[in-house]
Amino acid sequence: EIVLTQSPGTLSLSPGERATLSCRASQSVSSSCLAWYQQKPGQAPRLLIYGASSRATGIPDRFSGSGSETDFTLTISRLEPEDFAVYYCQQYGSSPFTFGGGTKVEIK
Amino acid sequence: QVQLQESGPGLVKPSETLSLTCAVSGYSISIGYYWGWIRQPPGKGLEWIGSIYHSGSTYYNPSLKSRVTVSVDTSKNQFSLKLSSVTAADTAVYYCARQRGGFGEFSYWGQGTLVTVSS
Numbered sequence: 446e447i448v449l450t451q452s453p454g455t456l457s458l459s460p461g462e463r464a465t466l467s468c469r470a471s472q473s474v475s476s477s478c479l480a481w482y483q484q485k486p487g488q489a490p491r492l493l494i495y496g497a498s499s500r501a502t503g504i505p506d507r508f509s510g511s512g513s514e515t516d517f518t519l520t521i522s523r524l525e526p527e528d529f530a531v532y533y534c535q536q537y538g539s540s541p542f543t544f545g546g547g548t549k550v551e552i553k
Numbered sequence: 554q555v556q557l558q559e560s561g562p563g564l565v566k567p568s569e570t571l572s573l574t575c576a577v578s579g580y581s582i583s584i585g586y587y588w589g590w591i592r593q594p595p596g597k598g599l600e601w602i603g604s605i606y607h608s609g610s611t612y613y614n615p616s617l618k619s620r621v622t623v624s625v626d627t628s629k630n631q632f633s634l635k636l637s638s639v640t641a642a643d644t645a646v647y648y649c650a651r652q653r654g655g656f657g658e659f660s661y662w663g664q665g666t667l668v669t670v671s672s
Contacts, residue, residue: 446615480658489648489662490599501660533599537656541614544599 447472447536449545457553464521466548468534473514475538481510481519484547485530493532494519524550555579557649557663565643565670571636575649575663576629583607583627587652589659590623590634592645595667600645604652605632612655639670 448471458464468479477497482490492501494510497517507522521528529552534545561573575588582588589604603613605623613621617636625632636643646667650659 475656478656478658482659489665490659491662492658492660495653495658495660535599535658537652537658540612540656541616542601544601546598 446541447474447539447543449534449536449543451532451534451545451548453548454546455549455551457551458524459553460524460526462524464519464524464528464550466519466521466532466550468512468517468519468545470515470517470536474517474536477513478536478538479510479512479517480535480537481508482533482535483528483530484533490533521550555651555661557651557661559647559649559663559666561666561668563667563669565639565668566672567640567670568638571634571639571643571647571668571670573634573647573649573666573668574631575633576631577651578630580651581627582625582630582632587655587657588625588632589650589652591648591650591659592643593648593665594642594645602634602636602647604655606655641670644668644670 450469452467479497481494484490498510531547556578587604590602603623605611620637622635646665648665649663651661
């Protein structure tokens with residue numbers, strides 16, 4: 446099973462700032478099968494990024510994903526008020542599919 | 554627009570079987586895609602439970618495999634989850650989702666339903 450470790454656990458930033466979230470895998474993720482999700486309180490996760498760097502339909506271009514093998518990054522170029530939430534990475538290259546523990550982006 | 558909606562009992566007794574259904578609208582399950590279940594204990598992270606194709610082909614998380622059954626009913630355009638011998642550790646919000654391919658991301662999610670295991 447691939448273990449995903451997200452860091453930091455909490456990121457305290459102000460609107461307009463840049464957010465950089467990390468996701469590290471315990472072994473190489475097949476074919477960059479790595480996704481990022483955003484979850485707000487009381488809501489289901491929403492797909493942001495798949496294939497490590499492809500934005501899902503309707504996702505603003507301030508969200509970008511990068512990385513390969515064991516190190517992946519989600520970058521939010523300029524934080525909007527609606528971006529404060531918890532973000533999860535997920536690998537789907539090998540079963541069982543696994544999620545990281547999440548990074549909470551909170552308002553500073 | 555694809556929509557998914559979970560339904561089922563919100564309270565299940567320990568040792569009994571948890572049963573949930575996911576109704577899909579805006580897309581016919583029989584066309585394709587995989588359909589999965591994911592859960593999230595209160596205040597915790599996400600855990601994939603299992604997925605199914607419209608043909609009935611399934612695969613499960615080994616950590617739950619002995620207790621999980623996922624099935625599909627294409628005539629009703631829905632799929633279901635059964636989790637047997639539940640304990641308090643199975644208390645969670647259960648989500649159903651559409652998965653792009655057998656190994657794919659979860660692109661559409663239901664709103665989730667909280668299932669509490671308690672006597």
